[in-house]
Structure formats: C-alpha cells, structure tokens
Amino acid sequence: MKKNYRIGLVVPSSNTTMETEIPAMLRWREQVDPELSFTFHSSRMRMKHVTKEELKAMDIESDRCAVELSDARCDALAYACLVAIMCQGPGYHMESEERLFKVTEQNGAATPVISSAGALVEGIKALGAKKVAIITPYMKPLTNQVIDYIESSGIQVTDSISLEIPDNLEVGRQDPMRLVDIVKHLDISQADAVVLSACVQMPSLDAIQIVENQIGKPVLSAAVSTVYKILKTLNLNPYVPNAGKLLSGGILSNVSSQEGKFRG
Known part of the structure; x- marks a missing residue:
C-alpha cells in the first residue's frame, strides 16, 4: 500500500x-x-x-x-x-x-x-562544510544580509556572486544551465561546498549534479x-x-x- x-x-x-x-x-x-x-x-x-x-x-x-x-x-x-x-x-x-x-x-x-533558510544552514552543516561559496540572484545589499546570516550560524562564506535581479518573476525565468558557466567565475578554492542557488526562486536543479561532478565538491541549493x-x-x-x-x-x-x- x-x-x-x-x-x-x-x-x-x-x-x-x-x-x-x-x-x-x-x-x-x-x-x-x-x-x-x-x-x-x-x-x-x-x-x-x-x-x-x-x-x-x-x-x-x-x-x-x-x-x-x-x-x-x-x-x-x-x-x-x-x-x-x-x-x-x-x-x-x-x-x-x-x-x-x-x-x-x-x-x-x-x-x-x-x-x-533553516534548511540551507542545516544542509551545509550536514555535509560537514565549514566554508561555502554562494551564488544569489539578489542585489548586493540583500546578498550581504544572506552572508551575515549564514556566517552567524558558524559557516564562513568565502566568495559570492550576486546576479542583481530585482524583479522576482525575472529571477524565476533564469536558465539553470547558465549556472554551469557562472560558477566558473566563483572562487571555490577555499570552499568546502558550493551553494549554486541561495534562493528557492532561482532555478538550479538541472545544474546541481553537473556542477558537482565538474568541481568535485558538494553542490547544493536552497531547494x-x-x-x-x-x-x-x-x-x-x-x-x-x-x-x-x-x-x-x-x-x-x-x-x-x-x-x-x-x-x-
């Protein structure tokens, strides 16, 4: 049953x-x-x-x-x-x-x-990651608040990319496969894991396993x-x-x- x-x-x-x-x-x-x-x-x-x-x-x-x-x-x-x-x-x-x-x-x-928000913090810690690099669709001031929140939870953010998209509908229209190229501009050298999308609205699922296979480090998202x-x-x-x-x-x-x- x-x-x-x-x-x-x-x-x-x-x-x-x-x-x-x-x-x-x-x-x-x-x-x-x-x-x-x-x-x-x-x-x-x-x-x-x-x-x-x-x-x-x-x-x-x-x-x-x-x-x-x-x-x-x-x-x-x-x-x-x-x-x-x-x-x-x-x-x-x-x-x-x-x-x-x-x-x-x-x-x-x-x-x-x-x-x-709580799930992302727990997910990073469950992976044993103490340092992460992140990609967000937000304007930089909001990304900074996300970084502060993550770091207040005992996780260091080593690098970030803000795509600076203020319209939430436009965030949802992003092609997740663009992240395969965007992540190449993210400094992951000091990171234990990568947050490919620190936003449930920015699509990333199709790229998660591809990027993880390419970089050899755990890749996760808010979703x-x-x-x-x-x-x-x-x-x-x-x-x-x-x-x-x-x-x-x-x-x-x-x-x-x-x-x-x-x-x-």
Missing part, C-alpha cells in the same frame, strides 16, 4: 520555481520508491520585488498561509523564501518556524514547519536543502537521485537544530 504525504508550500505570490523544483525532486524519489506518493498544496503571500520592505510585509502573511494549509491536514509545511527570513536577522528562521507551528496547533492541526529537510522531517531517507551529495542518501545530519521541536 502506498504511503501518501501531503506537502504544504508557503509561496511568495511571484514565485514560479518552488512549485516545480521541490515537486520534481520528490517525483524522482517516487520513481525509485514506488511505495511513496507526494501531493503538493500551496498558499501564497504577496510579493513582486525582492526588497527588504516587501519581504518583511510578505512574511506577515505567512501566518495566514499556515492556517490555510493546516486546514488541508498537510504532513509538513515548507516556507520557501530564504531571503525573507534571512533579511530579518540571525536566527529568525527558528522564530518563524515556531510561530507558524503554533498557528497550525491553534487551528487543531499541529504541523511540522520547515524554512528554506535541495528544503527537500532534504522535508524527507528528514517525514522520517524518510533523504535520498533523491541526481540532486547532489546532500540528497545522496548517505548524509544523516547530527546537527543540533530545532528539528523535532515543532512536530506536534
């Missing part, structure tokens, strides 16, 4: 990638484990331009989204706007996850909550990390084929985190 899991997605209104890459990875997982089945259910928060002001206003709407998705009795909720969390200061992902869990609990449907944390939260082996080392099935995190605290 198949085991079905309902995945709730808390999505910025202009995001067009979260609902493609996260389902794509879990569909790949279904192909190698036919006993599993995933369905996806979204609620949206208004956001058009990737500015600190719009991101903060959008984040307030996440409470409503959590209530709506808990009505559907999802097995896990994934809040996938990394920079909306990181621009609000170190450690905010824990505050956000706890608040949203309490919202679902108050709705009579306590649901574990995952944020892409890959989110799927890793979804699978762990559901007590499933974090394995997805052709999605980089983090989802190779052999990475079992012993990272001290909030995992389990917000599971109901």
Whole structure:
C-alpha cells in the first residue's frame, strides 16, 4: 500500500520555481520508491520585488498561509523564501518556524514547519562544510544580509556572486544551465561546498549534479536543502537521485537544530 504525504508550500505570490523544483525532486524519489506518493498544496503571500520592505510585509502573511494549509491536514509545511527570513536577522528562521507551528496547533492541526533558510544552514552543516561559496540572484545589499546570516550560524562564506535581479518573476525565468558557466567565475578554492542557488526562486536543479561532478565538491541549493529537510522531517531517507551529495542518501545530519521541536 502506498504511503501518501501531503506537502504544504508557503509561496511568495511571484514565485514560479518552488512549485516545480521541490515537486520534481520528490517525483524522482517516487520513481525509485514506488511505495511513496507526494501531493503538493500551496498558499501564497504577496510579493513582486525582492526588497527588504516587501519581504518583511510578505512574511506577515505567512501566518495566514499556515492556517490555510493546516486546514488541508498537510504532513509538513515548507516556507520557501530564504531571503525573507534571512533579511530579518540571525536566527529568525527558528522564530518563524515556531510561530507558524503554533498557528497550525491553534487551528487543531499541529504541523511540522520547515524554512528554506533553516534548511540551507542545516544542509551545509550536514555535509560537514565549514566554508561555502554562494551564488544569489539578489542585489548586493540583500546578498550581504544572506552572508551575515549564514556566517552567524558558524559557516564562513568565502566568495559570492550576486546576479542583481530585482524583479522576482525575472529571477524565476533564469536558465539553470547558465549556472554551469557562472560558477566558473566563483572562487571555490577555499570552499568546502558550493551553494549554486541561495534562493528557492532561482532555478538550479538541472545544474546541481553537473556542477558537482565538474568541481568535485558538494553542490547544493536552497531547494535541495528544503527537500532534504522535508524527507528528514517525514522520517524518510533523504535520498533523491541526481540532486547532489546532500540528497545522496548517505548524509544523516547530527546537527543540533530545532528539528523535532515543532512536530506536534
């Protein structure tokens, strides 16, 4: 008998990638484990331009989204706007996850909550990486806030590239295979791992395994990390084929985190 899991997605209104890459990875997982089945259910928060002001206003709407998705009795909720969390200061992902869990609990449907921001930090640490180089689509001031957030978590960012795309729809239109060339301009010499897309909206999935094979270092993204944390939260082996080392099935995190605290 198949085991079905309902995945709730808390999505910025202009995001067009979260609902493609996260389902794509879990569909790949279904192909190698036919006993599993995933369905996806979204609620949206208004956001058009990737500015600190719009991101903060959008984040307030996440409470409503959590209530709506808990009505559907999802097995896990994934809040996938990394920079909306990181621009609000170190450690905010824990505050956000706890608040949203309490919202679902108050709705009579306590649901574990995952944020892409927290998942990325955990994914880097699960790989044993202490230094990373990153690529973001953000304007440089927002990239700097992402760097500060990652470094506040005990991970050094050795180099970064900001593509400086302010329109969130345009971020979603980027060709993921461009990253195969863009990463060549990233100094990875001191990095233990590469974050190919520190943004769930910037497509990167098609390039993850290709770049990892080329550079010989682990390559991950905000979306890959989110799927890793979804699978762990559901007590499933974090394995997805052709999605980089983090989802190779052999990475079992012993990272001290909030995992389990917000599971109901």
